[in-house]
Amino acid sequence: LVAHKVIVCPAFPGTGRSVYQGHLFVNDALLSESGMENHPLTPMTDPDLRRWLVPQSAYGVGHVAAQTVFQGATAIKVALDAERLKGNRHIIVDAIRDEDLMEIGRAAKDLKLVTGGSGVALGLPANFGCTPGTPAWQGQPGQAIALSGSCSKATRGQVAYHAERHPAREVAAADIIEGRVTAA
Numbered sequence: 395l396v397a398h399k400v401i402v403c404p405a406f407p408g409t410g411r412s413v414y415q416g417h418l419f420v421n422d423a424l425l426s427e428s429g430m431e432n433h434p435l436t437p438m439t440d441p442d443l444r445r446w447l448v449p450q451s452a453y454g455v456g457h458v459a460a461q462t463v464f465q466g467a468t469a470i471k472v473a474l475d476a477e478r479l480k481g482n483r484h485i486i487v488d489a490i491r492d493e494d495l496m497e498i499g500r501a502a503k504d505l506k507l508v509t510g511g512s513g514v515a516l517g518l519p520a521n522f523g524c525t526p527g528t529p530a531w532q533g534q535p536g537q538a539i540a541l542s543g544s545c546s547k548a549t550r551g552q553v554a555y556h557a558e559r560h561p562a563r564e565v566a567a568a569d570i571i572e573g574r575v576t577a578a
Contacts, residue, residue: 399478401502402443402455405489406513412490416457417441429547443486456482463488467500474501492516 405413410421420428424441431439440446447455456477462469470487477485489495492513499517502508508518542553556562569575 398483399474399505400484401474401487401498401505401508401510401514402447402484403487403489403495403498403508403510403514404443405495406492406511407490407494408492408513411511411513413443413486413488414460414490415488416444416486418443433546447484447486451484453483454481456480456485458485458487460488460490460494463494463497467497470497470501489513496520 403413404418405411412419418425418438418441420430425431425438426441428438431437438446444455444457458470458473458477462473474485474487487498489498495513496517498514500520502514502518503521508514540556542549553562565575
């Protein structure tokens with residue numbers, strides 16, 4: 395069963411995104427009332443992640459509620475297995491606190507794929523022996539590039555802020571795919 399279930403958790407409470415009862419919130423607003431309903435590529439008019447995923451997948455969509463997440467990684471694993479037994483491969487997992495992401499990360503230890511926002515990665519390093527007190531990553535010297543694929547209002551603002559201060563270039567995916575833009 396382990397290879398056939400996928401946690402879906404786009405929460406990152408520390409940045410204002412949380413999932414509760416399968417609904418995505420941005421700060422205190424439902425996703426569909428957060429400005430994302432006007433997203434230029436993927437307007438989010440329904441905050442229920444289950445309803446969004448069902449028409450996009452041939453597989454069932456399940457849910458692990460916050461009350462289970464609060465019980466910790468073992469309870470989350472049991473709930474994930476129960477959802478898979480019901481035929482659900484994509485499983486929305488509630489997270490309203492960063493601590494929830496840590497437990498979700500522990501529960502995901504043996505999973506092949508975890509998806510959602512970057513916040514769910516908070517709990518993953520411990521699965522590879524990294525623990526609090528491990529020296530923090532310090533970065534690497536030299537040139538760098540930042541790529542953004544999001545068209546959200548917040549991301550567009552961040553990109554504009556960066557572009558006012560640093561060299562920036564918009565690259566269309568079609569230009570890369572069709573060879574008009576290369577790494578060189």
